[in-house]
Amino acid sequence: MGKICYMKLKGSQSLRLRLLVATLSSKSIIIEDIRADSTWPGLRPHELSFLRLLEKVCDDCVVEINDTGTMLKYKPGIIMGGRHLVHDCGVNRSIGYFLEPLIVLGLFGKKPLTIRLKGITNDAKDPSIDTFRSTTLPILKQFGVPAEGLELKIESRGVAPKGGGEVVLSVPMVPNSLKATKWVDKGLVKRIRGVSFSTRVSVQFENTMIHAAHGILNPLLTDVHIFTDHKAGAPAGMSPGYGISLVAETTSGCVISADTTVSYARGEDDADLEDDRKALIPAEEVGKQIAAALLGEIKQGGVVDSTHQGLLFLLCALCPKDVSEVRVGKLSPYGIEALRHIRVFLGVKFVMKPDASTGTVNLMCLGSGFQNLSRKVS
Structure with a gap:
């Protein structure tokens, strides 16, 4: 067995993205100085949970962490997929x-994926499960992902x-490759x-919230409908x-999204929970803010909102060796990080053409020719 060559990286930034592209490209990595100078050094609980998740969906991946959690050694395995998987995401x-x-x-994956995820379904840090259902999954269809078998089912909410909260994610495997777009x-x-x-x-x-959002949106567009999903008991x-x-x-x-959630702080978010309870944003203000946020995303002029730029670029890079061209608004920090890591791990470079008249950016790339090799492994 040959010696494993590790790519050396430093710092905690973009850890999730690094692990994702390392897995896709089958490149082993060592990440050093993970919050080495922080008061609380090392990997955070949600990052450890993500590593455990990778071990569940991949076969033969190797994860090694030093005693302080400031160094991670990761060797990707074969993406297996599978049904009836369960993962507790924690509450961080x-x-x-x-x-x-x-x-x-x-x-x-080698097989279609069906997994039950437990934890927080809606918060203000990450896209909500509603956004994934209404926006993220339709974006995949632009790249030839079959609609059959692609589903995110909400069984209970949790903040x-x-x-x-609990959700069940089903993802069909791509038979060979994505489709350039x-x-x-x-x-x-x-x-x-x-x-x-x-x-x-x-x-x-x-x-x-709905009344406040309608107050901003209806003068601009009459076709606005917001459904309610009130939960009580166990599903809440x-x-x-x-x-x-x-x-x-x-x-x-195109589908452009924005979302927000109001709930009490996690213990680590605020030392004084009682003060935080008093500072919750009123529902009327939430409705106004989210309507304004959506209008801001629309104004940017991209085919996706700023939250989905990184995913869009990654899907383009994973296409066959054909040209993909997409338009986005102002590049988000996550979108920029995605472009950098795509270049390092997948060898795909994007040509960017800013359009001063619209404030948008056109990006073109030649796909990496990525194919679903996992399903061919016996």
């Missing part, structure tokens, strides 16, 4: 933190600090849809909270 980050990389890995026409917004939710609080919170998880997710659908098939 929401399920959304785990979903994006899991969806991409599931596309290139910080205690969680208690030319996706530059954003189109005009034809309707806005949304979902509001409340757990262990009065349904009046939802009504107030273990903590009170409320939130809203909006998605704008355009004439060219």
Whole structure:
């Protein structure tokens, strides 16, 4: 057996992205100085949980962590997929933190993936499960991912600090490869849809959020409908909270999203929980803020919102050796990090052409020719 060559990286930034592209490219990595100078050095609980998740969906991957957690050695395995998998995501980050990389890995597994994820379904840090259903999954279809077998089912909701939510993700495997795309026409917004939710609080919170959002959106567009999803009992998880997710659908098939959640802080987020309880954003303000946030995303002029730029670039890079062209608004920090890591791990370079008249950026790349080799491994 030959000696394993490790790519050396430093720091905790983009750890999830690094592990994802390392797994896809089958490149072993060593990450050093993970928060070495921090008061609390080393890997965080949600990062350890993500490593455990990789071990569940991949066969023969090797994870080694030093005593302080400041150094990680990772050798990717074969992406297996599989059914009836279960993973507890914990309560440090929401399920959304785990979903994006899991969806991409599931596309290139040996078998279709079905996994139950437990934890926080909605928070203000990561995209909510509603956004994944309304926006992320439709983006995959632009790259030839079959709609059959692609599903995210919400069984119960859970917000910080205690969680208690459960979702079931199903991802079909790509038979051979994705399909290169030319996706530059954003189109005009034809309707806005949304979902509001409340757990262990009065349904009046939802009504107030919806009314406030309508007050901003209806003067601009009449076709606005926001559904309610009030939960009580076991399906409401273990903590009170409320939130809203909006998605704008355009004439060219683009879906632009924005979401937010209001709940009590996790223990590590605020030393004085009682002070945080008093500072929760009123439901009316939440409705106004999320409507304004959606309009801001639409104004940027991209075919996806800023949250999905990294995923969009990665899917383009994983296409066959054909040209993909996409248009985005102002590049987000995560989008820039994705471009850098795609170049390092997959060898794909994007040609960027800013359009000063619209404030958008056109990006073109030649796909890496990535194929689903896992299904061919006996």
